[in-house]
Amino acid sequence: MRLNYPVVFPLNQISFVGEDDSEYFCQLYGRRFNVLSQTYPLPVDEEEVRRSELHHRILKFLFNGKNYVGPMKDVLAPREGKERCRILDLGTGGGFWAIDLADEFPTAEVIGVDLAPIQPREVPENCTFELCDLDQFFLPYPNEHFDVIHARFMHTGISNFPRFLNEIARMLRPGGLVILIEPDPEPIADGKTATELTRSGQPSGMRGWFALWEAYAQCLRDKGIDVKVPSQLSTLLTNTRAFDRVVTQEGNIPIGFWPKDPTALTIGQLAWMDYDIMLPALKPLFLSAGMKEWEAKKLIEEAHQDLYYPLVRPSARLHIVHAIKKATSL
Template sequence: MRFEYPIVFPLNQITYVGEDDSQFFTEVHGRRFNALSQRYMLPADEEEIRRSELQHRMLQFLFGGKNYVGPVPQVLIPQDGRERCRVLDLGTGGGCWAIDMADEFPEAEVIGVDLAPIQPREVPENCTFELCDLDQWYLPYPSGHFDVIHARSMHTGIENYTRLLHEIARMLRPGGLVILIEPDSEPIADGKSATELTRCGQPSGMRGWFALWEAYRQCLRDKGVDVNVPPELANLVATTGAFDKIVSQEGNIPIGFWPKDPVALSIGQLAWMNYDIMLPALKPLFLSAGMRDWEAKKLIEEAHQDLYYPLVRPSARLHIVHAFKKA
């Protein structure tokens, strides 16, 4: 059964999004963006919803058909005399993960939070989507309220990721589980990162592709985003002092059609489609950073050329951490 969901703002102000949701969006250089944050600069339109779905399916392949890593089912086991388990999905995007989790755990309450109401209007009974800018000192949720908190691909909208981790720790109950997934923005060619190739003086084989991601990383830095959060994810979690049993993993995500293994090939195809949509979505960010239109167009076209006709095997690195809040 599916229900219309409420949009909840900080300070417990509740309203429903009707057919006219224009107040939650703004236009930037011809693309629709969220109206809550100027730091997160990826669009909030139909193409981005499709990209969110592709990412979700790609991770399901990576996780062996599951929606998560870590002992989520054990944490969400209903217990006599205990109130309903709660799951919080930070940066929910198109809402695929939250909806799948609500379907898989019908006894749990699942809340997905994002900057824009781009999620489906009809959702499982136990699923709610809420609006909130997560890039702030205090998030509008009680302490010790959630059993599982999940956040992925959202550090590019956060100025102080350590502050967010402290908020996650506050909102989790003792023994609660956090799952963090962040893609690295440093490109990889034939297994070597841009840093490694520069160190040994080797060409990347994908000059346009590498140039685009360096421009993207500089735009993030200019907006106050730490591009080193993904590779430092486990250290940042440990530094809070609030978590134990920290498990850190790295996933190598092939991009394109070069893998021989069927599962890796499916991941590579979904990653390729993800980046095919993402490249033109970066143009408003480049233009807002002061790049001229022809420069941004050339940068994206040359990166697309490398994506369509790669001379090497491109890939990306995914950083995955799950941990328990200390009792």
């Protein structure tokens, strides 16, 4: 079992996190944040680890009990003369996906990378966690080094997503698999997005909920984050010219207790818990953007009211893309 893990900075300078990891955190408006990046907008405390676990459980239900989409087993199949397979989990959060993959593929080396040491200290022998700000020009990993690269729920920490995808292409071996999963920030009510409702002149039925997510999207824009990235994952990946067999899927995630199907109901309950935790986590972002205390409190309380007592059926949309790197990049 590994009890500590390296911090990988640019130029491959490495140090190790011990039992005292306080230097990697700071306090802001009563919540704990990472110190490596000012771009990522959310806290990195126990509540956010809980949300990371909820994301993991939601996706396992969405993927029918699996941890991934795409030809993972084929890509990681042992081949004579081939060195040990390597899996890179970017934005690993609580590390749940990396640990599960290390258990499922014990002969593979799994590396989970995040901004803060919020992962377990005791993990499978073939799993390592590293700290690195992924929003930089060059990531400190070799060319064509990984067989699988996975990134989910982390585009809000990346100011230049096309550059980030080019780095993924550089680090992935030919024939390797990339998996990208990002939530669309646009809220949905009764199957219609905010944009569709605005065009039709219909009320959303969740005024407070829609107002909060519009404020969130504006805060992201102000921080230089492209909020259209999730819906453009396939196009952005294709634009690297490094991948073929790009497969795009959408996951419609119910929020709450309204679905009749048992699996959808379970997903809806988990999503409801996710958003219940996330709403107060947005307060530091709103305050940092210049919103007054009472304004942020009112915005969050009204969104919570819509979450607790919805007049319509809220949902969210996940954009899911996987692709294989070309044998020869153009």
